[in-house]
Amino acid sequence: MQNTGTLIVKTSVILIFALLLFAPFLFQDVRSLEVAARICIFIVLVASFDLLIGYTGIVSFAHTMFFGFGAYGAAILLKTMGPGWTPVILGALAGVGVSLVFAIAIGLLSLRVKAIFFAMITLAAASVVLVLASQLSQITGGEDGIIYKAPDLFKPATKLLTDADGKVVRLWGVRLNGKLAAYYFVFFCALALFLVMLRFVGSPFGTVLKAIRENEARAEAIGYRVVAYRTAVFCLSATIASLAGTVYAVWLKYTGPDTALSFAIMIDILLMVVIGGMGTMWGAVIGAVLMILAQYYLRDLMGAASEAMTGIPLLPELLAPDRWLFWLGIIFILLVYFFPKGIAGTAMAWGEKA
Amino acid sequence: MTALTTTLGRAGGVNLLPLAVALIAFVLIGAPSSWVTLTVAGLAMGMMLFLMASGLSLVFGLMDVLNFGHSAFVSFGAFVSASVLAGLGGWLAADSWALNALALAASYLAAILFGLIAGWFFETVIIRPVYRDHLRQILITIGAMIVAEQTILAFWGGTPYSVGRPAFLEGSWIIGDVSIEIYRAFAFALGVAVFVMLYLVLNRTRIGLLIRAGVEDREMVEALGFRVDRLFIGVFMLGSALAALGGAMWAGYETLITPHMGADLMIVVFIVVIIGGLGSIEGTLLGALLVGLMSNYVGFLAPKLALASNMILMVAILLWRPNGLRPAVK
Helix, strand or coil, X not given: CCCHHHHHHHHHHHHHHHHHHCHHHHCCCHHHHHHHHHHHHHHHXXXXXXXXXXXXXXXXXXXXXXXXXXXXXXXXXXXXXXXXXXXXXXXXXHHHHHHHHHHHHHHHHHCCCCHHHHHHHHHHHHHHHHHHHHHCHHHHCHHHCEECCCCHHHCCCCECCEXXXXXXXXXXXXXXXXXXXXXXXXXXHHHHXXXXXXXXXXXXXXXXXXXXXXXXXXXXXXXXXHHHHHHHHHHXXXXXXXXXXXXXXXXXXXXXHHHHCCHHHHHHHHHHHHHHCCCCHHHHHHHHHHHHHHHHHHHHHHHHHHHHCCCCCCHHHHHXXXXXHHHHHHHHHHHHHHCCCHHHHHHHHHHHHC | CHHHHHHHHHHCHHHHHHHHHHHHHHHHHXXXXXXXXXXXXXXXXXXXXXXXXXXXXXXHHHHCCCCCCHHHHHHHHHHHHHHHHHHCHHHHHCCCHHHHHHHHXXXXXXHHHHHHHHHHHHHHHHHHHHCCCHXXXXXXXXXXXXXXXXXXXXXXXXXXXXXXXXXXXXCEEEECXXXXXXXXXXXXXXXXXXXXXXXXXXXXXXXXXXXXXXXXXXXXXXXXXXXXXXXXXXXXHHHHHHHHXXXXXXXXXXXXXXXXXXXXXXXHHHHHHHHHCCCXXXXXXXXXXXXXXXXXXXXXXXXXXXXXXXXXXXXXXXXXXXXXXXXXXX
């Protein structure tokens, strides 16, 4: 059953998780930790999107909307109630609640119709929420977003372990302070949510979803209620996205339209899922890691390359860091043409032939 | 009740909806002069939206292809026409009415030509390989939209680009205490002209007959020996050209344009297409007018709800008629 390609993919995913687990000790600067936390969050977000697009074959553009509900839920309560665990938990619950209401409403209204209608309706819903979030500035802080304090445990000044002098203990040169606790909060939440999803797609329910993707009419004929299953998976994916939003809000200590709701995040998620490989949870991990690393480091590299090429006509212009989304778009189109299964899917299939 | 329904149906049925919206708004707004101004603005916006949406709707009806990159044509149309107008700045600034009109016509022609060529390229290179695969269609056209938006960004930069407007379209007519912006009236008239032309082509010519038959039942038309795929390229090019023209007119209407304008308008265009029902230009016109009027009235009555109102309208209509008001596709 397990071929070489699958083994390679799974090993690299486990390796990625191991690297993320030890990230604070391996890469000891602020920016790397930021990147690592973002990767953790996006793995969950992309994997939950993969439940929809890869496993069930429905295209939703409202995924950032649910992410935003979770983030704003925590952010608004942390702002009004002050730092603590109650607002985080209440915020998470509120976010999930609102997300579920929206998911059920959209699902029942539009999952009966064609995939394309659903895509358009979710796009419209998400853009309305985005506009509302930037207009209702008394509640959401408008375009500026909300800045607030995280629970005390996660403050950089918090000492997890102190030595005899009352100073923070250093382990391999890393201070055991609140920042580290915050990172591990993000990491373990992400890991737990990812494992839940992994368990879920292996369950009988997950198998039914794949059956619906492959042949809807047949699944219906066998006796599965397609609309109910689709709505259920839409709700599940919305719940997980919303929880990921809450975790991200606690980590960033800032929530605004750009970090939680914007259409750019939706495009990122879409790119990650397609690059990594649809229909495999593993692909979500690979896609998220590659895209975020590219976002943070490739642009610098392109800038350096562009400067190195000054004097040669056209090349510096083409390699300018601003052009990076252009190239990404082209790579994306080529990938959809030639490797519709993405990196993970292609690697797994490649092993099968050999 | 049934008698009422039949009377309504005979009087025009769902076609009366924009009228009903206008009447309700008249009562709510109270002041006739602002109502007239808003109505003209709504009708003008509706006609521009119609231009952008008609191609999308026909393309979907004929070939079951939904182009999420349609907004690229709108943006490109706007920027191409704005550049032509900037290039013909001399004509635009000239004191002669004829030269002004010529510059405007040239800019629209450039947008239409660009739309035709870009549409042909888009259809053959991007969409042809993914017929009948909705998921990959959505993904690929999204990718194409990203590339197109970035291309505009590379050529014209990210700062808002200002668009020239010929002098004879500036200002407004004042009738009593009602003021009507000339550009809006012009946009409305041009939109109506295009609609009439489209309607005549679709209903009075042989090509139009084939297009309508293809929307209804493509396999049957193909079985009778017609090449629907060739027809489809033509419709796609026409739709792209109309979207580019719509973008060009929208650019003159807004006078400041950014590379994101297409993506922003796209949401409204989708709502129009969904409300109207896919595949019919009459439905698209109805949806466009409804959305145009609705956003102007609500924008006046409760500014914060402007975009949400379109969404609510869409939900209400989908609950009432799940396939839109006048669908041609079953």
